[in-house]
Amino acid sequence: MEQPSTSTPLTGAVRELASHVVSALTGGDHSRLSAGPAVTVGDDDLGLAAVRVLGADVLLPSVLHRTPPAPVDLAVCEKAVLAYPPGPDASPTSRWSHWAMTRTLRELGAPAAVAAPGEPQPDAGWLDDLPWQALTHQLSLLAPLAVPDADSAVARAAARRTVDVARGFVRAVRRRGWLQAAGAGRWLAVLDDVPETLGLDAGLEFVSLMGGDDPRVALHLHAARFPRSAAAAAP
Template sequence: MDQSGPTTRLSDAVRDLAAQVVSALRSGGHSPVGGAFPPSTGDDEITVAAVRVLGADTLLPDALSFRPADPAAVALVARAVRAFPPGASPAPTTAWSHWAMAGALRRLAPGSAEPGGSGEPGGATAEPDTAWLEYAPWPVLTHQLAVLAALAVPGCDSGIARVAAARPVDVARGFVRAVRRRDWLQAAGAGRWLTLLDGVPDTLGLGTGLEFVGLMGGTDPRVVLHLRAAGLLRTGVPV
């Protein structure tokens, strides 16, 4: 019997899910080595919660056209959207990650269940606010962008992407800060954004920096997921 606490089980499930996504990205959409999607946690609620944590990146292989929209993945994301509504006054990153998941569903599987607060299809599509981020100091900006790195997808326009596009130097500074502090997940998320932005200073050494993050922090599948996404964005992928 599993004696670990719910937090550990959830973070394990998030890692397993991230590893599955990475595997799909590597395999070009063929059945990943790790087996069926989603990975079985033996606990349906934990799986749905893990999808909520990983957010729209659960559908990244689908969004990048690596596979036809996987019905199982779409259904799972739709369940997560309904099971974890953002609430009346959510934290901005919660509101945005929810918006990102709903947006991914709209693009990949029009007509699938969308959030309406009550689980009804056809929920609100309005973007959440970006004011909290527009004038944030660069360390805060980068941290929040890294949390929302699932929005760093080509062709996925959003208020967050517009804020990031307006502040490439600040995001680059945040990348340096994250690497210096060995916060590999934040560094990978920031690096993923930087691959999408114009105006990133050459002296940053982004390509080598991303490889460095991979070598130092690559035991975490969530880090690898961002780096894999960044690699695909750098080389150009069909969307």
């Protein structure tokens, strides 16, 4: 499900949910033995729709910090996956968003009825033929797939076009498209062979300064910084 671009109740619910995720990511209490604080805002229609828009990132604190999700979050995400499956005419982005959620749920212990083992990945060949501008747009919508050590056909497609993603990041910054820039930067943080001349760390800080008041931007930026800070802390 693509992110809404106009001011609606759903937009507000997505921003609120993203704010809760960012708070959980930055809270510092990440015990590997106990679940973190719940981030979901309810399982009514609006709450479930917000979960589907934010996608697998609802569970990002558990993914990055390898901690159990709050049971209520797991339950709400399971309900959202069942309530909003991609239809026969769904876009590739929607199909991949759904697949990312089911994969994350499976890895975090969801029932097989929600996330069946061995569920095939959607096709990602369409990404290879996109102009670099459109590629960056689509990858920014699929930023929840950009997590450390998470293999997917989308990640492999992005890895084949690192320079194009870097060009798209610069274009988004110049156009003040902070959400797209943050999503592209998140991909660059997990890709190899990123041009050193890009200055990704400085670019991420600039995006944070200019667009970090949007919790969706802040979420992507935290996810982008995580593997870089982990690598810097490694002995």
